[in-house]
Amino acid sequence: MNTYIDIGINLTNKQFQNDIDDVVQNALDADVSQMILTGTSVRNSEESAKIARQYPGVLYATAGIHPHDAKSFDAQSISKLRNLLTQKHIVSVGECGLDFDRDFSPRNIQEVCYKAQLELAIEVQKPLFLHERAAFTRFMSITNEYLPQLPKAVVHCFTGSLQEAKMYLNNGLYLGFTGAISDSKRFDHLKEVIQYVPLDRIMIETDAPFMLPKNTPSNLLKKYHERRCEPAFLPFVAGTVAKFKGISLDKVAEETTGNARKFFGI
Ligand SMILES: [Zn+2]
Secondary structure, three states, X not given: XXXXXXXXXXXXXXXXXXXXXXXXXXXXXXXXXXXXXXXXOHHHHHHHHHHHHOOOOOXXXXXXXXXXXXXXXXXXXXXXXXXXXXXXXXXXXXXXXXXXXXXXXXXXXXXXXXXXXHHHHHHHOOOEEEXXXXXXHHHHHHXXXXXXXXXXXXXXXXXXXXXXHHHHHHOOOEEEEOHHHHOHHHHOOHXXXXXXXXXXXXXXXXXXXXXXXXXXXXXXXXXXXXXXXXXXXXXXXXXXXXXXXXXOHHHHHXXXXXXXXXXXXX
């Protein structure tokens, strides 16, 4: 039997507010044995931590501030995140990084907020869950300043170019892939990226309720949540990786699960 680990789900999203128990159970039934909730602000990280605590050994969470939320960063933010990170089921710092695509927070504030979280990761020695969108050059130059001391880091929901993937790999980073890889209309180039990236540097995630894998069979979609992605669909992300690489699903499951276990220490 295959086992999968979903390294990024947004279970605090209101699309899940009425059926968290079912969503977790459906994931377990689909062999997704562990899931990591993504914390995107101090408040959201606290909420994620609370949900994860109710499913010991199954749900874990990250604690961090998404670049969109950098505008909420204040003098107390880091101590609140540090406090969360003392808990055993809070396994990672993030998500954090830069997003110059939508610019929901001013870029200079995003940078201050990102650097503070890199320093926090160095202090608490927990791995980093990183977000970068349309900010590759600046992101890489900031990250590089800290690289020698940084714990392990994964760039989640990677949709960048092959060139960018190579730079990340050369700097020792892991890459997280979502259902975006099955969207050949928008992300056709990711096939070549997946073929290039060694399996021991790949982790998989659904980013639920977003990024519904295109290859999810329609009979699995819930009537009232047609476009909602769920962690139970993670095997379809693995299936696309297997198809692109021309290897078995078992191999993808085994390796990506092993990577996530080691990376997050779960
Ligand atoms: Zn993200």
